[in-house]
Amino acid sequence: MLPVIALVGRPNVGKSTLFNQFTRSRDALVADFSGLTRDRKYGEANLLGRKCMIVDTGGLSGEDEGIDSVMASQSLAAIDEADLVLFVVDCRAGLTSTDQMIANHLRKQSKKVLVVANKIDGNNHDVVVAPFYELALGELHPTTATHGRGVRSLMQAILDVLPEPVEADDDDIDSLKIAVVGRPNVGKSTLVNRMLGEDRVVVYDMPGTTRDSIYIHYQRNEKNYTIIDTAGVRRRKNISLAVEKFSIVKTLQAISDANVVILLMDAQEGIVEQDLHLLGQVIEAGRGVVLALNKWDGLDSEHKDYIKNELLRRLQFVDFADMHFISALHGTNVGHLYESVEKAYSSATDKLSTNQLTRILEDAVSVHQPPLVNGRRIKLRYAHAGGHNPPIIVIHGNQTDSVPSHYRRYLEKTFRRVLDLHGTPVRIEFKTTD
Ligand code: GDP
Numbered sequence: 001m002l003p004v005i006a007l008v009g010r011p012n013v014g015k016s017t018l019f020n021q022f023t024r025s026r027d028a029l030v031a032d033f034s035g036l037t038r039d040r041k042y043g044e045a046n047l048l049g050r051k052c053m054i055v056d057t058g059g060l061s062g063e064d065e066g067i068d069s070v071m072a073s074q075s076l077a078a079i080d081e082a083d084l085v086l087f088v089v090d091c092r093a094g095l096t097s098t099d100q101m102i103a104n105h106l107r108k109q110s111k112k113v114l115v116v117a118n119k120i121d122g123n124n125h126d127v128v129v130a131p132f133y134e135l136a137l138g139e140l141h142p143t144t145a146t147h148g149r150g151v152r153s154l155m156q157a158i159l160d161v162l163p164e165p166v167e168a169d170d171d172d173i174d175s176l177k178i179a180v181v182g183r184p185n186v187g188k189s190t191l192v193n194r195m196l197g198e199d200r201v202v203v204y205d206m207p208g209t210t211r212d213s214i215y216i217h218y219q220r221n222e223k224n225y226t227i228i229d230t231a232g233v234r235r236r237k238n239i240s241l242a243v244e245k246f247s248i249v250k251t252l253q254a255i256s257d258a259n260v261v262i263l264l265m266d267a268q269e270g271i272v273e274q275d276l277h278l279l280g281q282v283i284e285a286g287r288g289v290v291l292a293l294n295k296w297d298g299l300d301s302e303h304k305d306y307i308k309n310e311l312l313r314r315l316q317f318v319d320f321a322d323m324h325f326i327s328a329l330h331g332t333n334v335g336h337l338y339e340s341v342e343k344a345y346s347s348a349t350d351k352l353s354t355n356q357l358t359r360i361l362e363d364a365v366s367v368h369q370p371p372l373v374n375g376r377r378i379k380l381r382y383a384h385a386g387g388h389n390p391p392i393i394v395i396h397g398n399q400t401d402s403v404p405s406h407y408r409r410y411l412e413k414t415f416r417r418v419l420d421l422h423g424t425p426v427r428i429e430f431k432t433t434d
């Protein structure tokens with residue numbers, strides 16, 4: 001489970017600048033769900049080797065609004081979900097009453113808080129940070145976010161207070177992990193209940209906060225599965241159900257932890273931008289993916305045709321994923337999801353031998369040669385597996401930096417077709433070995 005760090009503070013103090021500093025590594029996963037939950041951005045950060053999720057809360061309200069509106073803000077949900085809060089203040093603006101209000105709120109929480117004194121710029125640290133000791137939230141961490149100054153020691157300070165990574169206690173169970181994700185109300189709870197059927201299940205409440213998903217272990221046809229339930233259907237009765245049911249943090253963590261993701265959408269509403277955002281996250285994370293269009297019941301045939309066409313048009317980029325038209329409510333087609341999940345999982349994890357991959361590469365190259373670059377032909381010599389779930393195919397050759405994207409796509413398609421890889425993204429990586 002990735003620890004979650006929330007950036008809070010007034011608008012314009014430098015939260016997004018810090019966010020960018022934290023997530024600037026090339027493989028940072030950044031999701032912008034501004035349509036879904038107002039003004040919040042999510043990114044994966046690598047803090048001196050430890051992966052974390054960073055949430056930029058967009059900003060607690062301005063100066064003249066009262067404490068109630070500060071409290072009512074979306075940012076509070078982010079604080080609630082976080083393992084650690086970075087409270088950012090602006091040294092150029094000095095201490096403000098809103099800072100005081102935020103501090104009052106934070107002091108009442110049992111959260112770990114680090115105060116980041118940003119916009120030090122050329123000034124004397126001790127002088128410009130001094131007023132902020134009044135916040136009574138401990139030590140101050142000086143930064144100049146625009147220049148990345150102080151960011152490294154801030155990272156170290158974060159690492160010092162984050163809880164040690166804990167191994168999930170179910171790691172020894174060898175099971176296929178399926179995450180069921182989707183927007184609120186698309187039918188996740190209904191589907192999870194359907195998928196579990198009457199099977200005996202063991203529910204693990206993961207330690208931690210209310211944001212955590214529930215891991216449900218069960219067997220089906222003598223195979224072990226774990227459903228990562230982001231909707232929280234089987235939450236124990238004594239745990240408050242008042243918590244917001246939908247959480248992006250929870251969804252992103254579930255995706256990151258799953259082998260295969262079932263992305264659930266609502267046929268009666270059609271595909272919306274947020275579905276595509278979520279799908280993008282699944283692909284980015286390299287997870288196996290099965291698409292399910294729920295609430296297929298109660299649609300007339302004209303409507304069904306329209307939706308199918310719409311899907312073909314908008315989901316071309318995932319033509320490798322199975323699509324099911326289901327009714328979680330009535331159970332229609334739900335069983336078929338398992339076939340696609342199994343297929344995606346085996347595609348994502350099958351062992352690929354160097355011989356086999358190299359042979360496919362050679363055939364692909366002889367059918368369709370790579371282009372010339374500066375009068376020299378790109379040579380691709382051999383291929384081997386570089387990882388699974390997602391499968392990574394590493395291709396060695398010369399001038400590989402110049403392989404055009406259409407040729408990369410051609411190779412990916414060829415590997416996919418010959419190896420019958422279905423329901424999983426495939427990554428092609430090039431290595432130059434001149
Ligand atoms: P947010 O609203 O809290 O996310 O703030 P932003 O990150 O968008 O920053 C607001 C403005 O402050 C931008 O113009 C930034 O370039 C600027 N800024 C951020 N960090 C620093 C800093 O360390 N020094 C100075 N002088 N400006 C900064």
Ligand code: GDP
Pocket residue numbers: 182183184185186187188189190191231245294295296297298326327328329330
């Ligand atoms: P969640 O927020 O994604 O967990 O969604 P729920 O499972 O709570 O379902 C939201 C609403 O959609 C509920 O009223 C369900 O009864 C309804 N629903 C779920 N699946 C179906 C379906 O296949 N067909 C129809 N017509 N309604 C459904």
